[in-house]
Amino acid sequence: MSVSPLGFGAATLGNLFREVTDEDARAAVDAAWDAGIRYFDTAPHYGLGLSERRLGAALRGRPRDSYTLSTKVGRLLEPAEGTGRGAGTGGTDEGFAVPATHRRVWDFSADGVRRSLEASLERLGLDRIDVAYLHDPDEYGDGGEQALREAYPALEALRAEGVIGAIGAGMNQVAPLLRYVRETDADVLLCAGRYSLLDQRAAAALLPEAAERGRSVVVGGVFNSGLLADPQPGATYDYKAAPVDLLGRALRIKAVAEGHGVPLRAAALAYPALHPAVASVLVGLRSAAEAADAAAMAAVDVPEELWDELRAEGLLGEE
Numbered sequence: 001m002s003v004s005p006l007g008f009g010a011a012t013l014g015n016l017f018r019e020v021t022d023e024d025a026r027a028a029v030d031a032a033w034d035a036g037i038r039y040f041d042t043a044p045h046y047g048l049g050l051s052e053r054r055l056g057a058a059l060r061g062r063p064r065d066s067y068t069l070s071t072k073v074g075r076l077l078e079p080a081e082g083t084g085r086g087a088g089t090g091g092t093d094e095g096f097a098v099p100a101t102h103r104r105v106w107d108f109s110a111d112g113v114r115r116s117l118e119a120s121l122e123r124l125g126l127d128r129i130d131v132a133y134l135h136d137p138d139e140y141g142d143g144g145e146q147a148l149r150e151a152y153p154a155l156e157a158l159r160a161e162g163v164i165g166a167i168g169a170g171m172n173q174v175a176p177l178l179r180y181v182r183e184t185d186a187d188v189l190l191c192a193g194r195y196s197l198l199d200q201r202a203a204a205a206l207l208p209e210a211a212e213r214g215r216s217v218v219v220g221g222v223f224n225s226g227l228l229a230d231p232q233p234g235a236t237y238d239y240k241a242a243p244v245d246l247l248g249r250a251l252r253i254k255a256v257a258e259g260h261g262v263p264l265r266a267a268a269l270a271y272p273a274l275h276p277a278v279a280s281v282l283v284g285l286r287s288a289a290e291a292a293d294a295a296a297m298a299a300v301d302v303p304e305e306l307w308d309e310l311r312a313e314g315l316l317g318e319e
Helices: 010-014 022-034 050-059 110-124 145-161 174-183 206-212 244-259 264-273 288-298 304-312
Strands: 006-009 039-041 068-073 075-079 102-106 129-135 164-171 188-192 216-220 278-284
Touching: 006 010, 006 022, 006 288, 010 022, 010 050, 010 278, 022 050, 022 288, 039 278, 050 068, 050 110, 068 110, 075 110, 110 129, 110 145, 129 145, 129 188, 145 164, 145 174, 164 174, 174 188, 174 206, 188 206, 206 216, 244 264, 244 304, 264 278, 264 288
Parallel strands: 006 039, 006 278, 039 068, 068 129, 129 164, 164 188, 188 216, 216 278
Antiparallel strands: 075 102
């Protein structure tokens, strides 16, 4: 799968945690494009389709073969009564600051996959999807069995028909992703939060087996929802308040990185990209300034001595 090393994670364009204006969303995509980013990842889940609509509008008019776009299946959007707003992560919007005009319905049936992709194409204003991921099938009630049994074969059929280019699964846990490496012909796996400077669980089996079998891995959540971007009291780790011990570890990593003249954000972006299985690193961007900063951090030359020192200090738990 051909993608740019730095990818645009578009959950932010769905008003993740707080509102983003249409103008800022468009400016973020424009700045990312100008910085050379050519991989964009979205999902119906992100802002009840808002992310897909905004991303499609921002990419419209650009040569279709010049970028790679991925979206996801597994949650259908159905009209809901009322237009109330969710209240943060515990609200009806599941963490997205959008009117609750629709509700998310889990559906990993073959019919659900086709309906989801048809709706995504309409929201995006595109005629094809480059990559389609099964979205968090491990969080569904049956532990992901229907996704493997029905949704994945449906994606295979759509890939054979040329409706989508590549297929895979995106999750926050390593074990269920490993099943897709071992039991399917998935092209790419999206691993969120489990391969970062603070969490190397994907290094034990997922990444080595993916590399051995010629599968690509896209890594998301490299800042672990904020702690590795700006470690300070009140910072979040996996979308919750960071435990004191992890905050301390992040501060120690920051000190080592800065001792080598490298900003922590740059080290956090560079580390997952070192593995040969990793095709791209996704970063959530909500403004032109964030896009420019991410591109600048990705361009920082990180010396091998930094990684050596982190290993010597026991700050990288690679297996």
